[in-house]
Amino acid sequence: MMQHLIVFPVVxxxxxxxxxxxxxxxxxxxxxxxxVVATVLLLLVAIxxxxxxxxxxxxxxxxxxWQAPFGIVLVLDRLSALMLLLTAVLAVGAVVFACAGDDEKxxxxxxxxxxxxxxxxxxxxxxxxxxxxxxxEVLLLASYALLLHGGGKARIQASVxxxxxxxxxxxxxxxxxGILYGATGTLNMADMAIRVAELPEERDGLVxxxxxxxxxxxxxxxxxxxxxxxxxxxYASAPAxxxxxFAIMTKVGIYAILRVYSLIFGDSAGGLxxxxxxxxxxxxLATLAAAGVGVMAARDLRLLVAYLVLVSxxxxxxxxxxxxxQAVSALLYYxxxxxxxxxxxxxxxEMIGLQRGKAGTRIVKGRPxxxxxxxxxxxxxxxxxxxxxxPFSGAFGKALMLNAAEGTQRLWLWPLLLLTSLASLIALSRxxxxxxxxxxxxxxxxxxxxxxxxxxxxxxxxAAPLLVAMAxxxxxxxxxxxxxxxxxxxxxxxxxxxxxxxx
Amino acid sequence: MELLYAMTTGVLTASGLxxxxxxxxxPVVVGLTLLSYAVNLFLFSMGGLTTDGAAIxxxxxxxxxxxxxxxxxxxxVIGFAMTAFVVILxxxxxxxxGNDHVDGKKEDRE
Numbered sequence: 079m080m081q082h083l084i085v086f087p088v089v090x091x092x093x094x095x096x097x098x099x100x101x102x103x104x105x106x107x108x109x110x111x112x113x114v115v116a117t118v119l120l121l122l123v124a125i126x127x128x129x130x131x132x133x134x135x136x137x138x139x140x141x142x143x144w145q146a147p148f149g150i151v152l153v154l155d156r157l158s159a160l161m162l163l164l165t166a167v168l169a170v171g172a173v174v175f176a177c178a179g180d181d182e183k184x185x186x187x188x189x190x191x192x193x194x195x196x197x198x199x200x201x202x203x204x205x206x207x208x209x210x211x212x213x214x215e216v217l218l219l220a221s222y223a224l225l226l227h228g229g230g231k232a233r234i235q236a237s238v239x240x241x242x243x244x245x246x247x248x249x250x251x252x253x254x255x256g257i258l259y260g261a262t263g264t265l266n267m268a269d270m271a272i273r274v275a276e277l278p279e280e281r282d283g284l285v286x287x288x289x290x291x292x293x294x295x296x297x298x299x300x301x302x303x304x305x306x307x308x309x310x311x312x313y314a315s316a317p318a319x320x321x322x323x324f325a326i327m328t329k330v331g332i333y334a335i336l337r338v339y340s341l342i343f344g345d346s347a348g349g350l351x352x353x354x355x356x357x358x359x360x361x362x363l364a365t366l367a368a369a370g371v372g373v374m375a376a377r378d379l380r381l382l383v384a385y386l387v388l389v390s391x392x393x394x395x396x397x398x399x400x401x402x403x404q405a406v407s408a409l410l411y412y413x414x415x416x417x418x419x420x421x422x423x424x425x426x427x428e429m430i431g432l433q434r435g436k437a438g439t440r441i442v443k444g445r446p447x448x449x450x451x452x453x454x455x456x457x458x459x460x461x462x463x464x465x466x467x468x469p470f471s472g473a474f475g476k477a478l479m480l481n482a483a484e485g486t487q488r489l490w491l492w493p494l495l496l497l498t499s500l501a502s503l504i505a506l507s508r509x510x511x512x513x514x515x516x517x518x519x520x521x522x523x524x525x526x527x528x529x530x531x532x533x534x535x536x537x538x539x540x541a542a543p544l545l546v547a548m549a550x551x552x553x554x555x556x557x558x559x560x561x562x563x564x565x566x567x568x569x570x571x572x573x574x575x576x577x578x579x580x581x
Numbered sequence: 582m583e584l585l586y587a588m589t590t591g592v593l594t595a596s597g598l599x600x601x602x603x604x605x606x607x608p609v610v611v612g613l614t615l616l617s618y619a620v621n622l623f624l625f626s627m628g629g630l631t632t633d634g635a636a637i638x639x640x641x642x643x644x645x646x647x648x649x650x651x652x653x654x655x656x657x658v659i660g661f662a663m664t665a666f667v668v669i670l671x672x673x674x675x676x677x678x679g680n681d682h683v684d685g686k687k688e689d690r691e
Contacts, residue, residue, distance in 0.1 A: 208652055215659050222666060226673075234674045235685045238606065241667055242683070245613050246601060248663070252620045252656055259649070260627035 175534025300331025359399025422538030
C-alpha cells in the first residue's frame with residue numbers, strides 16, 4: 079500500500095473527475111461532496127508523501143513496472159512532495175469557496191477542477207520529459223475550460239489569447255523535447271543528465287538550443303517578462319476559485335525550470351552547466367520592474383492581484399537565477415507564502431466585489447459593505463503579507479531572498495525588490511482605503527456572504543501568520559530540499575542504479 | 582529523402598508561423614494546425630530516418646527507432662483535441678464579441 083502512495087495524487091483526482099462526469103447538470107450536493115472529499119483526501123495523501131520524503135529518501139514508482147530509463151517513472155523527492163502539499167492546501171480552499179455557488183454558473187466545474195489537479199500533480203511527480211509535456215497538456219486543457227467557466231465577453235477574449243499562446247508553446251515544447259531526444263537518445267530526465275555529461279562536443283549546440291527552447295516554454299507558463307502579457311487579463315477575468323487555483327500554475331513553470339536545469343544541466347553537465355542562468359537572472363529582474371509598474375497602474379482589485387502574482391514570479395525567478403542552495407531555499411519558502419496568499423487574495427477580491435454590487439472590484443467609490451469590517455481585516459492581513467511587511471510571512475520570505483543575494487547580485491536585486499515591494503504597498507493601501515473607507519453615504523444593503531466563502535479565504539490567508547509561527551521547521555525543510563536539488567547524483571543513482579558509476 | 586523531409590517540415594513551420602501571426606481567428610487556427618503537423622513530422626524524424634528498416638526490432642538488420650512513433654501518436658491525439666477546442670472557442674468568440682478578430686477589436690486591420 080505504502081509504495082503505491084506515490085501514484086495516488088494522480089489517480090485520486092482522475093477517479094473523482096470520472097465520478098463527477100455522471101450527469102453534468104444537477105445533483106449539486108453529490109458533486110460538491112465528491113469534490114470536497116476527494117480534495118481533502120488528496121491533502122491527506124500529500125501530507126503522507128511529505129512525511130515520507132522529509133527523511134531525504136528518494137522514492138519512485140515505475141508505471142507498469144517498466145524500469146527507468148525505459149518506462150515512465152514518478153519520482154518523489156522533497157521538492158515534489160512540497161509542491162504536492164502546497165497544491166492540495168490551495169485546492170481545499172478553492173474548492174470549498176466554489177461550493178458557495180460559483181460551481182453552478184457553468185457545467186461540470188468540479189470535474190474539470192479535479193482534472194486540473196491531476197495535471198498539476200502529475201507535472202510535479204513525473205521523471206520523464208515527454209510525460210511532463212503530457213501532464214502540461216492535461217492541466218492546460220482543464221484550465222482552458224475552467225477559465226471559460228461561467229462565460230462572458232471578457233473571459234472569452236482572455237481565453238483566446240491564453241489558448242493560442244499556449245498551443246504555440248506546446249508546439250515549441252515538442253520541438254525542444256524532440257531535439258533533446260535526438261541529441262541524447264533518452265527522455266528520462268535522470269538518464270538525460272548522464273548522457274549530457276558524456277555528450278560529444280559537436281552536439282553541444284543542439285542540446286543548448288533544445289534546452290533554451292524549453293526555457294521559453296517554461297517561461298511562458300511561469301510568465302517571465304516578454305512572455306507574461308497573457309497573464310493579467312486571464313487571471314483577472316477568471317472566476318475567483320479558478321484564479322485562486324491558477325496561483326499554482328505559474329509555479330508549475332517555475333518548478334519545471336528548477337527541476338530540469340538543476341537535474342540535467344547541473345554540475346556534471348560540463349560546458350552546458352547553468353546555461354539558463356544569465357537568461358533567468360536578467361529577465362527575472364526585468365519582470366520585477368514591469369510588475370512593479372503594473373501594480374501601480376492597476377485600476378481593478380483583481381488586476382492588482384494578478385500583477386502581484388507577477389511580482390512573485392519575478393522574485394522567485396531571481397532566486398533561480400542566483401543558483402545557490404541558499405537562494406533556492408529562500409525561494410521555496412517564498413513560493414509557499416506567495417501561492418497561498420495570492421490565492422486567498424483572489425478569493426477575497428471576489429467577496430469584496432460581491433458585496434459592493436455594481437462597483438464590483440473596480441477601485442472606485444462604491445456602496446458600503448455589509449460585512450465591511452471583517453473583509454477589511456482580512457484584506458489588511460493579506461495586503462501586509464503580500465507586500466512583505468512584518469510581522470507576516472512575506473517579510474520573512476523577502477528577507478531570506480535578500481539575504482541569499484551575494485556580491486553584485488545585491489546591487490541589482492535589493493533596490494528592485496524593495497522598490498517593487500514599495501509599489502505594492504502603495505497600490506494596496508490606495509486600493510484598501512478606496513474600497514473600505516471612501517464609500518457613498520446611504521443605507522447598507524446586500525446579502526451576507528456564505529460560510530464556504532469565509533472558510534476558503536481564511537484557510538488560505540491563515541498561511542500568513544502560520545508560516546511565521548512555523549518558520550523554523552519550514553525553512554529547515556526548504557534548506558534540505560535545496561541541498562537535495564544541488565546534489566542530483568543521489569536521484570540519478572536511485573533511479574538508475576546500474577549507471578551509478580558513470581557519475 | 583532527408584532533403585525533401587527537411588524542406589517539408591520547414592515550409593510547414595514557416596506557413597504555420599505566418600498564419601499564426603495573422604489578425605483573425607480562422608487563419609490563426611489553421612496556422613496552429615500547420616504548426617502541429619510540422620512538429621509531428623519533426624518529432625518523427627528525431628530518431629533518425631531509416632528506409633527499409635523493420636518497424637520495431639529485428640535480428641541483425643537495421644530497425645526504425647520505435648519511440649518517436651509512439652511520441653508522434655501521442656502528439657497527434659493531443660494536437661487534434663486542442664484544435665477541436667480552439668475551433669469551438671473561436672466560434673464562441675465570434676458570436677459573443679461580434680467579430681472574428683483575435684483582439685476583439687472592431688476596426689479591420691487585415
